Amino acid sequence: MKENLELKKVLDLIETAIRPFPKAAMFELRERGYDSLFEQLISCVVSIRTLDETTIPVSLALFAEARTPEAILKLSSSRLTALLYGSTYPEQKTNTILGIAKAAVEQYEGQLPADYTKLTDLKGVGPKCANLALGVAAGHKAISVDVHVHRVINRWGYVATKQPEQTLKILEQKVPVELWTEINRLLMPFGKHICTGNLPKCSTCPVLPCCEQIGVTKHR
Structure with a gap:
């Protein structure tokens, strides 16, 4: 029994x-200093149907060029897609990430709200990513x-x-x-x-x- x-x-x-194994990707990225709500949400989008072994280097490559909504929007769609290669569905994720960045700039003055409903209202953001970003970046209980x-x-x-x-x-x-x-x-x-x-x-x-x-x- x-x-x-x-x-x-x-x-x-x-x-x-x-303890002997690598940390989950979002927690590893937080330890490396990528701890803003925007960065965590974007990395979670990158991680969808993608192994952590790919999510982390792809996220690092992306953030080496653009870490804020404003910087993301300065990238061309083709450049953003190229940075996302290695993850699954990079073209689809490009559209999602650009949409998140645009909403952050146009609706929230560049700072995503730490609000589950508002995050899941963003196209391509589901409960998993919203809760993970809120928990890791904003310290919310999620x-x-x-x-x-x-x-x-x-x-x-x-x-x-x-x-x-x-x-x-x-x-x-x-x-x-x-x-x-x-x-x-x-x-x-x-x-x-x-x-x-x-x-x-x-x-x-x-x-x-x-x-x-x-x-x-x-x-x-």
């Missing part, structure tokens, strides 16, 4: 387990659910959902507010390197005693 899952205790165990968080939380049996948006809503009800930002910071690298999609490392996982291993048919 599995132990009861105490979330704070589990997150502390995960903190230790992920839960960001990506594919890793969604998979891990369901695998534990902590939730039973089909879509990340459903997972987000339930986590906002179940998780203490002080842990909201920690969810993505810890579970993203945990899901990428330990509780992987295929062949998770269950035999050495510190969460195994209280994980229901839902959906796991083979593991390491």
Whole structure:
């Protein structure tokens, strides 16, 4: 019989387990000084369907030329697209990023508002990116659910959902507010390197005693 899952205790165990692995991209970029709401939101757009190993260098290359909405708008569409190559759908992301920069300049005097509704009103900005940018850059209590968080939380049996948006809503009800930002910071690298999609490392996982291993048919 599995132990009861105490979330704070589990997150502390995960903190230790992920120490040898790279930080999640947005947190790594914040540590490198790219900590404005605009930079974090743009990097999150870059990260969509893109590995962190690509997101970080692409973001760094972009910010080497333009770190503000005004500077982004001075780039040609073709130059911005070229800077985004390596990430998925660079042309689509070019349009999204230009739209965000234009809104920042024309509607908000160059400073994006730290407001979930206003951020998600921007074309191409979904709940994951809005919450992640608000949590990392603005210090807001926000839960960001990506594919890793969604998979891990369901695998534990902590939730039973089909879509990340459903997972987000339930986590906002179940998780203490002080842990909201920690969810993505810890579970993203945990899901990428330990509780992987295929062949998770269950035999050495510190969460195994209280994980229901839902959906796991083979593991390491």
